[in-house]
Amino acid sequence: MAGTTIVVTSGKGGVGKTTTVANIGTMLAKMGHKVVMIDADIGLRNLDVVMGLENRIVYNLVDIIEGKCRTQQGMIRDRKLNNLCIIPAAQTREKNSINPDQMKTLCGELTEEFDFVIIDCPAGIEQGFKNAVAGAQKAVVVTTPEVSAIRDADRVIGLLEAGLLRDIHLIINRMNQRMVKRGDMMSTTDILSLLSVPLLGVVPESEEVVISTNRGVPLVHERGSRAGTAFQNIAARLNGEDVPADDGRDVTFMDRMKRFLWS
Amino acid sequence: MLKAIRRFFGEKPSGQVARQRMQVVLMHDRMDISPDIMQALKNDILNVLSRYMEIDQASIRVDLEQGKEYAALISNVQIKRIYRHAN
Numbered sequence: 001m002a003g004t005t006i007v008v009t010s011g012k013g014g015v016g017k018t019t020t021v022a023n024i025g026t027m028l029a030k031m032g033h034k035v036v037m038i039d040a041d042i043g044l045r046n047l048d049v050v051m052g053l054e055n056r057i058v059y060n061l062v063d064i065i066e067g068k069c070r071t072q073q074g075m076i077r078d079r080k081l082n083n084l085c086i087i088p089a090a091q092t093r094e095k096n097s098i099n100p101d102q103m104k105t106l107c108g109e110l111t112e113e114f115d116f117v118i119i120d121c122p123a124g125i126e127q128g129f130k131n132a133v134a135g136a137q138k139a140v141v142v143t144t145p146e147v148s149a150i151r152d153a154d155r156v157i158g159l160l161e162a163g164l165l166r167d168i169h170l171i172i173n174r175m176n177q178r179m180v181k182r183g184d185m186m187s188t189t190d191i192l193s194l195l196s197v198p199l200l201g202v203v204p205e206s207e208e209v210v211i212s213t214n215r216g217v218p219l220v221h222e223r224g225s226r227a228g229t230a231f232q233n234i235a236a237r238l239n240g241e242d243v244p245a246d247d248g249r250d251v252t253f254m255d256r257m258k259r260f261l262w263s
Numbered sequence: 264m265l266k267a268i269r270r271f272f273g274e275k276p277s278g279q280v281a282r283q284r285m286q287v288v289l290m291h292d293r294m295d296i297s298p299d300i301m302q303a304l305k306n307d308i309l310n311v312l313s314r315y316m317e318i319d320q321a322s323i324r325v326d327l328e329q330g331k332e333y334a335a336l337i338s339n340v341q342i343k344r345i346y347r348h349a350n
Binding site: 162183 | 277282289293297
């Protein structure tokens with residue numbers, strides 16, 4: 001059976017697309033799937049650093065598309081999981097060095113071999129966005145509980161639907177339940193009623209995310225991290241599992257007990 | 264403390280302010296409807312109206328109007344005859 005191509009997009013930059021791609025991709029691979037992640041942000045390559053693979057790059061996405069190397073040569077295998085690969089973006093090329101048709105062909109080719117092809121979309125809604133979206137069957141829109149991110153997410157959802165990509169799911173990143181309780185942040189319910197797309201998961205704001213990207217090891221490798229658990233649940237839902245909603249809530253005493261007993 | 268005083272004087276929590284502002288902003292953003300969808304909307308309006316009255320199909324006008332705090336759809340259609348029963 002052919003795999004699924006998922007594009008992770010947001011409109012606004014800096015909301016956590018690359019972190020989301022790295023964590024979802026890694027978790028799906030940990031579950032035993034064959035996964036390839038494509039960094040489609042040509043000129044601003046980042047997925048390789050977040051995954052800790054920056055020293056292994058030889059070829060890149062544009063090289064593959066231009067036929068300068070075979071697809072297999074252009075893929076970099078993960079350090080821990082051998083069923084996980086990334087295709088890095090070209091750093092010294094321009095966004096229009098590839099086109100949507102070429103991306104579609106590449107994604108089609110990759111889904112024959114991989115269960116999941118996950119595309120890290122660049123910020124913005126120009127050529128780079130169109131390229132990243134072209135080959136996808138499913139879209140994951142990442143937003144944060146801030147007005148600018150939500151407005152851009154709404155715009156992107158509109159563009160995806162106009163391009164006939166209707167399988168759209170939302171991730172709310174950097175949720176701060178303490179601020180929501182205080183009334184100083186829009187809640188999950190508020191955001192869902194504004195954007196009206198189904199929720200895939202809520203990721204709590206956490207220092208652990210910064211620490212894990214510093215090290216180049218995705219959070220889902222660790223146990224007992226709240227943001228990591230949120231990403232694990234998101235990956236499970238993408239895998240078709242029915243995981244109950246975790247509203248990015250605060251850790252309770254019972255959670256600590258469970259964590260203590262489990263680890 | 265300062266916050267408590269502000270709340271006392273009726274300042275809304277910022278989360279609520281954000282939600283209300285976004286409701287208006289997103290509505291304005293989404294009003295930029297494509298011609299295809301506009302045409303489909305016109306056809307649907309015509310179909311519904313035609314069940315109750317005979318109308319001049321060519322006369323229909325649909326406009327979206329934006330105020331500062333509201334958005335409205337204004338439609339004008341010329342009626343030729345009203346049926347006694349819905350068809």
